[in-house]
Ligand SMILES: Nc1ncnc2c1ncn2[C@@H]1O[C@H](COP(=O)(O)OP(=O)(O)OP(=O)(O)O)[C@@H](O)[C@H]1O
């Protein structure tokens with residue numbers, strides 16, 4: 001495949017297909033799966049910015065999502081802020097949370113980054129559980145106000161509005177990721193990942209780039225969290241849990257670290273795959289094992305992820 | 320006589336019990352090519368590392384650059400101030416092309432805009448005469464010589480006042496070394512002070528104006544290259560170190 005086909009034509013075709021899906025798919029359950037897939041795609045592709053592009057082993061990425069969820073829930077329900085603004089404020093607080101965790105993480109290496117970021121996500125969950133006055137504790141929050149545009153309520157028309165809002169959020173997030181990774185800043189992230197000393201000796205501050213990439217990876221993840229809370233109208237501490245984390249991680253790894261579209265494709269595929277497995281008798285609980293096996297297979301056969309396989313099946317047109 | 324552009328004052332670097340660099344002092348004059356020789360393990364690369372903050376400065380002692388004490392600065396700040404280096408081992412950003420590598424150096428080290436970085440990157444790669452057809456492929460596919468050219472270009476693009484080269488000739492063929500020789504002379508003529516660590520003595524002797532020899536982390540001899548190579552202790556260290 002030529003780079004233009006892979007980076008421009010294919011994504012545009014996918015976007016066009018996703019734009020017409022609601023015309024073909026009218027039941028609200030399938031549309032719901034798409035919306036959840038869009039949200040996971042945002043989580044996974046933004047996680048990939050720090051993990052894949054910059055090599056920061058941030059295992060607290062779902063914290064940014066959870067912070068977005070609770071910010072939007074509290075803003076919309078408790079403070080009565082418009083749901084639209086609540087979603088946006090989820091991105092702001094997620095970026096703030098990233099800033100707080102980034103300072104210690106920027107100077108740590110390898111396994112210590114994993115430990116500290118994972119501990120941070122557990123801390124965030126404990127905070128949510130303990131502040132039940134504000135967060136609803138283990139019960140979570142329900143009946144969060146839904147989206148409206150003028151007089152149009154998004155809960156009508158079998159989730160049509162939410163479908164397009166989710167797709168729009170994913171599209172903007174993807175454009176943002178493309179802009180970041182193509183810029184000199186984006187290249188410097190790869191430089192920091194692959195050769196720290198060389199990067200530093202070319203004027204790149206390794207710790208500053210690590211801090212920045214964590215903050216940037218949190219913004220759209222926080223928006224996605226806000227959208228998730230407003231869409232489902234609930235906020236529960238599960239979002240910080242290991243299940244969400246491992247599902248999102250498998251999307252990044254199966255999709256291919258360091259690519260922008262890989263985790264998005266994987267998020268869509270895995271969301272539908274886990275759902276259909278859940279429908280098969282006997283597979284209700286086994287689906288996570290299936291994902292784990294798929295993840296190991298992909299990592300063994302094609303460490304570059306599914307898009308890497310695609311590259312090999314359709315060899316480059318260049319000589 | 321103007322003040323030295325770069326000066327080390329009693330710098331040491333210890334790794335556990337090992338004194339890899341032991342109380343080394345020297346100064347480099349503006350505009351010269353200053354050669355550094357010494358047997359394997361004598362502390363040459365460690366000296367470069369501590370002077371450029373990779374990964375930290377010296378355990379003790381001071382480094383002065385352009386009259387400013389820089390030994391406590393982080394590596395990226397030292398590089399931005401105009402003290403730029405290459406590495407002995409192949410250093411590369413495997414996923415970036417030569418053009419991208421030089422561009423980010425221009426953007427960060429040289430503080431250039433995106434446009435400025437792009438045009439300066441082309442010029443720097445022209446200067447080291449890197450094959451234009453090889454500039455857009457990922458660096459991991461480049462040859463040893465091309466990687467060395469790239470490392471030098473990425474240092475030169477930000478117009479450093481001092482260029483420190485750690486064994487740029489290792490692994491190169493004779494004709495490649497003579498190209499390198501010519502490049503160094505050119506770079507130096509353009510006003511850049513050069514520090515050169517080299518095992519290929521012929522290169523070192525042909526381009527250096529002054530030569531320092533290290534042995535077991537300490538300065539063994541320093542002076543005009545022709546004099547230094549005649550020094551009995553230097554001959555001893557080289558034959559002893561190699562034999
Ligand atoms: N990071 C490190 N940790 C521990 N020991 C080190 C480290 N770096 C270098 N050394 C030791 O310090 C000594 C000096 O090493 P250095 O690489 O500076 O020598 P060199 O003169 O550059 O040798 P060569 O000619 O082989 O490149 C060696 O004994 C080496 O093993």
Ligand SMILES: [Mg+2]
Nearest residue numbers: 363364365407
């Ligand atoms: Mg060395």
